[in-house]
Amino acid sequence: MNQSSVVAALPQYAVGEQIGEGGMGVVYGGVHRRLGRPVAIKRLPHAVAEDPRMSERFEHEARLLARLDHPHIVPVYDYVRQQGEHLLVMERLDGGTVWSRFAGDGLTAQQSCGIVLAALSGLHAAHEAGVLHLDVKPKNLLFTSNGVVKVADFGISQVVSEGATLVTHGGAVLGTPAYIAPEQAMGNPLSPAADVYATGTMLYELLCGDLPFERGGGPIAMIQKRVFQEPRPLPKVPEPLAGVVMRSIAREPEARYRNAETFAIDLAGAAGHLFGPDWLVRLGMPVHLAPQVSSSSTRPSLRPVPERDTVTLTGQRVRATLVDPVPAARLSGSSTLVPAAQVIKPPSTPWALWLVAALALIAMAVVPFTGTDRGLPEITTNLANPVVEQGERLVVSLAGIELADVGRGPAGFELPGATRWIxxxxxxxxxxxxxxxxxxxxxxxxxxxxxxxxxxxLFAFAYLESNLRALRRRQTGMAAVIASVPLGFTLGVAVWLLVSVLLEHEPTTSMGLTCGVLGAAAALSASLASRRP
Structure with missing residues (x-):
């Protein structure tokens, strides 16, 4: 890409080679000629300069970014708008990105928690200044040569998209779909909770090596999962850390931490609980924390965690299981962008399966009431007393299962205690x-x-309901569908037996099997309908 216009716009800098590229622009290395200070020069896409409204918004945002002064935010030294170029001059960090370390040597759980605490500290400072990031991800967290974590690329996504997620007609996403909050994808009003979601998703990935949702299906499918599905539980991470992470990625913004600092307080407390109150000192990573976050980290643990969980979590390095799942779209003057909300469709409802489930459930409930009376004579008695009836031998059975076989005694047929209880x-x-x-x-x-x-x-119904809920949230798979068959059969048998008892009908085997099969059919259909693709 021709950089002559960049050189012309920045005469006070010696502009070097390109050192990075992303969906929101190109980055060049450079040096301030008089100060000798190394810098990174962010060249924003021409689409920003060509859109007057976008250009004005970014100039306003650049002023806010230049005021951000925090140890965990990449500082902006200069902003130049000249000759059709929008250029941000920032501190150059050559320590690599969190992603490069995560994909290379891997990160321990302690390192991941320290990195995220640093990011949350910077994010909270930006939020207090009125700036949302909206593209938090491991590639936007950079290390200094001294190992300090700094957040880069503040505000650019917000300026370009006005907070909404944009996609091209080809389905490419402007942004990083793996970390996008559901409300951001749908173009709803945004708050610090959107950055909390992205940071929580990143921490989830750093701790287990994978994302909270299944990969694949393209960027639109990835966003659709975040909008309509619940995240998978964080594997192999004990409480309270797992609970903190899952709260940060709740689908509804109201269920998440209200801001980055409250997230950091709970995260620091959970890390101190697992790793000991001096874990940050032992980690040796420079992290600047607010007093309330720091005190949460060093507060003694009230409930010791089993050593095996902590040792397992601390001792291993976690690496990324895959490279970036979906590359971000590049913003160019020829890009035709539409809000993601226009192309995200809710998952189709399998009405046929739900109809089968409903009909089978209704039939299961009705069948026991339709039992035919064979006109057998009845003996109504208190079974605790002998059955007074003419004959020599009495056999009692339930649906073909013999309960008693007794001979006549002096007072009549005396049933065994177990039979009377059954x-x-x-x-x-x-x-x-x-x-x-x-x-x-x-x-x-x-x-x-x-x-x-x-x-x-009640047992069968509770377990069936739990299975259906887990299937809807993608917390289980075909195992729950298979388990629904015996649970449904049990439910049908229980309904048959209960109705037979209450109506004093003869509990026949054929009727019991019919209700059981109908119950199994209803449960299987409902499970298949609840299973998310």
């Missing part, structure tokens, strides 16, 4: 081969058939 409502009995219904006149809730069917129904 039977509620009606069961099939036969005396010398003559079939009849044996009905208990006691409350069914004192029997295993009555209370047991309720407990079985």
């Amino acid at each position: 039977v509620g409502g009606a069961v099939l009995a036969s005396i010398d081969g003559r079939e009849l219904l044996l009905v208990s006149n006691q409350t069914p809730w004192l029997s295993l058939m009555g209370t047991g069917s309720v407990l079985l129904l």
